Amino acid sequence: MNFILKSISFIFHPIIMPLLAVVFYFSKSPRYLAFEVISAKITSLFILTILLPILSYFLLKTLGRTESIYLKTTKERVIPLLINAIIILLIVNRVLPIHQIPELYFFFIGCLISTITCLVLALANFKASIHMIAISGLLMFAIATSLHFSININGSLALMVFLVGAIATSRLHLKAHTPVELVFGFFIGFAPQFILMNYWI
Template sequence: MQERLAKAVSYIFHPLLMPTFGFLLLMNTGFYFALISFEAKQFILLTVFAFTFVLPLISIGLMVINSRLKLDLNKSSDRILPMLTTTIFYCIAYYYLGRMPIYPIYRVVLISSALTIAILLLVSFKWKISAHLAGIGGLVGAFMALSFRLNFNGSTLLVALILVAGLIGSSRLILEKHTPMQIYAGFFTGFAVNYLFINFI
């Protein structure tokens, strides 16, 4: 039962879904850039979902079919090519969003996510780091930076995200996918990149 719950948490909070979750939160919290039309929200979310989840997932599936990669990507070396293609898709999404008359913060959040994956890619040449925790750590860092920049009290949201991070970390440990150090490293990598990038760019 415990292992099933851990697997469910890992699927629900998959790293590829974090940008979509992040954009949903941006659009439905008290930040000033939440006030955009419903049609614009739909287009942005569809763009982000397609380029940061659907297309990377399809590309990983094709790699698994045509190579020796395993679907669980347990080996750090197995993650290099999927992360590279995912970074490219993120950059394409950044380009498309740049053609829309939207708040620049959306593009900043997306490119900081792409930068996080690029760093995970470099680390993966030598070591297995938790992409799950990098994803949720990125959300925590992004919303903390936005709270400071906009003088917005986002404490409730941040507490909720930190609790989710703990849930994800526990799930990865239960499934024996990572060591505690790999989990901490993933979280703080995602947090630091997104916090610093969004706070100072």
């Protein structure tokens, strides 16, 4: 059981959630987009949201600014969150501007708000769960996508709700967060997506 719970935290690391949201959108959206466009967007986002943060992590680890990919202390979180905010700004300005795919544009704006909120809390020495921020943001975006396109994705939503519970259980089991930090993380990820869906639904 300990191995399974540790694996959940690793497999569903926050770093992969933005790309999962984009792949989910392209797989469910009835809107036609050329395969070349989709491939270019996914490739660009893979580089920016996964490869670049990983390289940044190894650089910070080499410089002694972080010890773990899980960013266990508030001090370790500040620079990675700042880098992530800059990456998201680059995405919404260059990769997914509002006139191309507004749904994904507003998803990443929500991610930016969540990231900045988490950064402010880290500076205030409060460690909201980034795992919960990521999965709850994905869940709300999936719900909004379902409403926007009037599609039945109850199976996908049920799986995401299950993952919310599994990730929360994993983080508690590993003593990475308190229940309060998990609840804060959930709402920091969920609320911006909930508010911003009014601009694209």
